[in-house]
Amino acid sequence: MRNKLILPTIIVGGTALVACSMQPEKNSMLEDAHSGYSLAQSNSDVTNLAAVELQEAGKALDKADDAQKKREDSEVVDHLAYLAKQRVAIAEQTANLKVAEVAVEDTNTVRDKVRLQLRTAEADASRQKIATAQETARINANDLATANASAELSRQNLAAQSAEADKQALMAKESSEQSAVELAAANARVSAMETELKDLNAKKTARGLVITLGDVLFDINKADLRPKGNVSIQKLADFFHEYPERKVLIEGFTDSTGSDNYNQDLSDHRANTVRDTLIHMGINGTRIITRGYGKEYPVASNLTTAGRQLNRRVEIVLSDEDGNITPR
Amino acid sequence: MKIKKTRSDRNMNRLSVTTIITVTAIMIAGCASNPAPSEQLAVSKAAVTNASRNGGNEYAPLELKSAMEKMDDAERAMDEEDYPLAKRLAEEAQVDAKLAEIKTDLARVQKSVEESQESNRVLLEEIKRTTQ
Helix, strand or coil, X not given: CHHHHHHHHHHHHHHHHHHHHHCCCCCHHHHHHHHHHHHHHHCHHHHHHCHHHHHHHHHHHHHHHHHHHCCCCHHHHHHHHHHHHHHHHXXXXXXXXXXXXXXXXXXXXXXHHHHHHHHHHHHHHHHHHHHHHHHHHHHHHHHHHHHHHHHHHHHHHHHHHHHHHHHHHHHHHHHHHHHHHHHHHHHHHHHHHHHHHHHCCEEEECCEEEEEEEHXXXXXXXXXXXXXXXXXXXXXXXXXXXXXXXXXXXXXXXXXXXXXXXXXXXXXXXXHHHHHHHHHCCCCHHHEEEEECCCCCCCCCCCCHHHHHHHCEEEEEECCCCCCCCCC | CCXXXXXXXXXXXHHHHHHHHHHHHHHHHHHXXXXXXXXXXXXXXXXXXXXXXXXXXXXXXXXXXXXXXXXXXXXXXXXXXXXXXXXXXXXXXXXXXXXXXXXXXXXXXHHHHHHHHHHHHHHHHHHHHHHC
16 A cells, blocks of 8 residues: 555655746736836836836845745745835836926926916006007097187187177167167257247147138238238248258138138238248248138138138148148 | 742753743844844834825825835734734835825825916916907
8 A cells, every 4th residue: 555655646746846846836916016017117207217216126026036036935925026016116106206297397387488478468458558548548638629629619709799799789779879869869850840830839730730820910801911920921931941841831711701702812812922921031932832712611700800800811731741731 | 930949949940941041042043033123114114104294195095004004014013023024014014105105296296287287277368368
């Protein structure tokens, strides 16, 4: 039995020994560390920026390989492989950190640039704003000047109009004053005329102003004027000299005593006597019209002496200012 | 511990002294080849504390946690006088802490880059508005 067992035992043990010496036991942790390290080596950031850390990872990996070669406990190999793996990670992260630090520098540079741009832009904007404000102010000033000029023009126009109005008002005043003077003069003349006519015993009637020369100025049955009558006629002549626009109608009347023919002739004569006297006193004959009416148009009763005396008369009718006389 | 001085006691005493000497000799020999890795533990502890203070908890929580756990294990191994294990754990805690610190730094810098880029973008927008 014992001999039977010896051979297989030797074979198995030998095989195991051979296997061990030919193929050292693989360590997965160490494999991981190796592949990680290879990856890191192919990364240019790591080789450039974390050379020292990568070198340390390499040393750690060598140590682990060495331990594996010396067939140390798997605990020890695992441990060294873990350290190597972490060293690789440290190298990688260090490279990343360096890259990030460069990025910080870059962004800071960009930030400074951008800030400068912003300040420039703000300055430009301010300049633009000021320019715009100045332009606006200039336009406003122009507008103001235009408005002032326009206002000045209006003021001048107004002043001119006002001066014109003043002038016209002055002219109107002067004109009205002159009118007033003329009116006063006219009034004075009218009033003077009225006074003169009053002296002649002129009466206002429907036909105008009528002056009656009574019988007393004539002798009975005569057509000659008495001296007193001459005085009255002289007043009348003065009046006509003064108012040359006036014309006159001279009417002769008698009482009813005597024949109609006689009375007609007598009335004609008496009217003509007055006319001739006026002509003699310088009054133009064209201004004088005469009429004899005989015993017609009595102004009192012919039955009494007093009445008849009133009816024996000459009436002098004055024209208006235009020379019109309303006949009977 | 009281030792009674009897014959058998004396024999025991002789045995004990021999044993103590032998054990001490072995321990000294052991210590010579596997000294307590106090220095490594101190270095690792400092690295872990540093990573923790640096904000590793926020930016590299996995690495920091691994480092701290290994540190605790290393200290326990020291208490149990398993110095090789203590040394290995401490060494691993050190590289973990170192990785946590670098990752934290990297995260900070990347964040700062992002903020700067955002701020630049805002500034550029402002320029655009200003020049419009």
